[in-house]
Amino acid sequence: MNTHTTSKTPVTLLGLGDMGTALGRAWLAAGHPLTVWNRTPKRAEPLVGAGARAAGTAAEAVAAATGPVILCLLDDASVGETLDGIDLRGKDIVNLTTNTPAEAQQRARWAEERGARFLDGGIMAVPPMIGRPEAGGYVFYSGDPALFERHREALAVPAGTTFVGEDPGHAALHDIALLSAMTGMFAGITHAFALIGPEKDLDRARFATLLAEWLGAMSRSALGIAAQLESGNYTEGVTSNLAMMTAANGTLLATARDQSVDPGLLTPYMELMRRRxxxxHGDEGLAGTVGLLGGE
Structure with missing residues (x-):
């Protein structure tokens, strides 16, 4: 139901892919006047039907904006192309387009040179999670803290908000760091299912439950690694040291060989452990391997 009122901050939204459309629906449902633009105008029709106003051009949409101008486009190049030649003086630009930290920093300078205020955002959610607080989605924001505070209420409508610093690149850095960790987790899950693949009498659903519970418990190790990186003492609180884990890696590799599974998803990290x-530094935990990647 659209509870449209003029008391809510007007929002301008450029980009109506799946994520942009989900964002737009959330703002409309919360009563925010919404102006939308998309390169393919037909994508605006469902939101217009729900109460949004469609602008004929991106320039028209930005010119009429009195609240945040939200960008949810394909990539950083699309942001540049969309805003090229548009008068941005006095505008509040909030970029929710997926980018790299360096691109976010450069885009912030680009916007400021044109007289705009700038926030960058990294969305930690998929479209079905938008507008559903119980789903747990949120958005990292970084850049102008005053701008974040000015629009915090409106920005919190589609998903939770987490401000991570004045450096415009920090939202993207947090986003990519978490996604990178997720990718590593998916690699481990893939390897685990490959190991049990030949065993026809195993219950995959039961195994999946055990796997999810185990990964959830092991994920708490991130807290210990962070504490060790902060203190510089990589032996603090260690219960399974690198020497022990490296020795145990031989069993993991032997099992993969016996199950005819390629260990290539595991061996790069095992090599880091062996090097440390x-x-x-065999008495350390895993924190010492971070520096081997150049992260410390």
Missing amino acids: VAQG
Whole structure:
């Protein structure tokens, strides 16, 4: 139901892919006047039917904006192309387009040179999670803190908000760091299912439950690694040290061989562990491997 009122902050939304459309529906449902634009005008029709106003051009949409101008486009190049030549003086630009930290920093300078205020955002959600607080989705924001505070209420409508600093690149950095960790987790899940693949009498659903519970418990190790990186003491609170884990890796590899599973998803990290042990740090936990990647 559209509870449209003029008391809510007007929102301008450029980009109506699946995520942009989900964002637009959430703002409309919360009563925010919404102006939308999309390169393919037909994509605006469902939101117009729900109460949004469609602008004929991106320039028209930005010119009429009195609240945040939200960008949810394909990539950073699309942002540049969409806003090229548009007068941005005095506008509040909130970029929710997926980008790299360096692109976000450069785009912030680009916007400021044109007289605009800038926030970058990294969406930690998929479209079905938008507008559903119980789903747990949220958005990282970084850049102008005053701008974030000015529009915090409107920005919190589609998903939770987490401000991560004045450096415009920090939202993207948090986004990519979490997605990178997720990718590593998916690699482990893929390897685990490959291991049990030949066993026809195993219940995959039951195994999946065990796997999800185990990964959830093990994910808490991130807290210990963070504490060790902060203190510089990589042996603090260690219960399974690198020497022990590196020795156990031989069993993991032997099992993969016996199950005819390619261990290629695991061996790069195992090699990092082996290198750290070879450097004389077998009594450490996993924190010491971070520096081998150049992260510390």
